[in-house]
Amino acid sequence: MEGDFLRFFRNKEIVEKIVKKIEEKAKHLEIIKIMHVCGTHEWTIAHFGIRSLLPDNIKVVAGPGCPVCVTPANEIDAIANLSLEKDVIVTTFGDVFRVPGSKTSLIEAKAMGGDVRIVYSISESIEIAKKTNRKVVHFSIGFETTAPTTALEILRNPPENFSAFVTHKLIPPAMEFLLKQGCKIDGFICPGHVSTIIGARPYRSLAEAYRKPMVIAGFEPLDVIIGIFNIITQIEEGTYYVYNEYSRAVKEEGNIEALRLLNEAFEYSDSWWRGIGLIERSGLKLKSKYEKYDALKKFNMELAKEDYMPEGCKCGEVLKGEIMPEECPLFKKVCTPTHPIGPCMVSIEGACAIAYKHSIKVF
Ligand code: SF4
Secondary structure (H helix, E strand, O other): HHHHHHHHHHHHHHHHHHHHHHHHHHHHOEEEEEEEEOHHHHHHHHHOOOHHHHHOOEEEEEOOOOOHHHHHHHHHHHHHHOOOOOOOEEEEHHHHHHHOOOOOOOHHHOOOOOOEEEEHHHHHHHHHHOOOOEEEEEEEOOOOOOHHHHHHHHOOOOOOOOOEEOOOEEHHHHHHHHOOOOOOOOEEEEEEHHHHHHHOOHHHHHHHHOOEHHHHHEOHHHHHHHHHHHHHHHHHHOOEEEEEEOHHHHHHHOOOOHHHHHHHEEEEEEEEEEEEOOOOOOOOOOOOOHHHHHHHHHHHOOOOOOOOOOOOHHHHHHHHOOHHHHOOOOEEOEEEOOOOHEEEHHHOHHHHHHHHHOOOOOO
16 A cells, blocks of 8 residues: 555656646746745655756745754753753753754753753653653744644643743744745745644635745655646746645644644744744744743743854755755855754754755755
């Protein structure tokens, strides 16, 4: 069954036929820039060489779709500082462990004596809290995909020595921010995983307001190629709507139960996106009735009111789709996955880390 699925969605002949149609349509178009907003899409595009199949005037760029990459230095600084308090254990996902803040990373805080532990889920962090009298703080990063799990665990009333530093971010406000800023984006490939939670609806008003074609796409090469073909077709026809190519996983209304959990536990907050800036109502924070689990309040955590990027790092431009990773002067020369300078080289979902591992066409 899985074999049949992959044979279909990775079928070279079908992909080539659609590429030919894209080539035909592209002849009548200027330079078109399509942005995706998902680390897994970037991996598919790089791994299967999709950029190399496209005509020169069809560009596909990565946007702010890697949660680790957009986690700002002020949040990393704050949680790294907290880990140095002697009665505190900080838990975090592995990807964010090495991301540099403005002064230190969590791995450096651990080397300085901080108790920082890598976990695979928030529930693992809660299990640690159940076995200790110390205060356990989970660094809850991620988009709409991971936020429901945080909500679920908070609503289950974990022990009171547990709290979460909630920094969940929402993709549609970031897409709108880039459009409002006037970034050159002619269409979006909307993120598949996030869309399984939020559904197709949140994109519809964006497509309409900014007159941009959008496709919710799955993660196989054929999904992405169909998505690009649909966007090019919409541009050619002068239409702008949301096409749900990933209907095998994404419903119009999203995941009702996950959305209920989000609604119960969280409210909107303004949120910093690394390299991009402060975006209104683009984050989630715990509702005041759950403040005993809110690390920000429990520890009076102070967040710097500015963004920080290591000197010479172009992650901001990469995350806005303005440049490809290879155009950063530090790429591969100074900045590598073993010695990352910026966040986009740290995470396995980061555009720079993915570009490092694959050959990507530079424009
Ligand atoms: S290659 Fe390194 S320094 Fe350059 S943008 Fe990417 S992460 Fe930043």
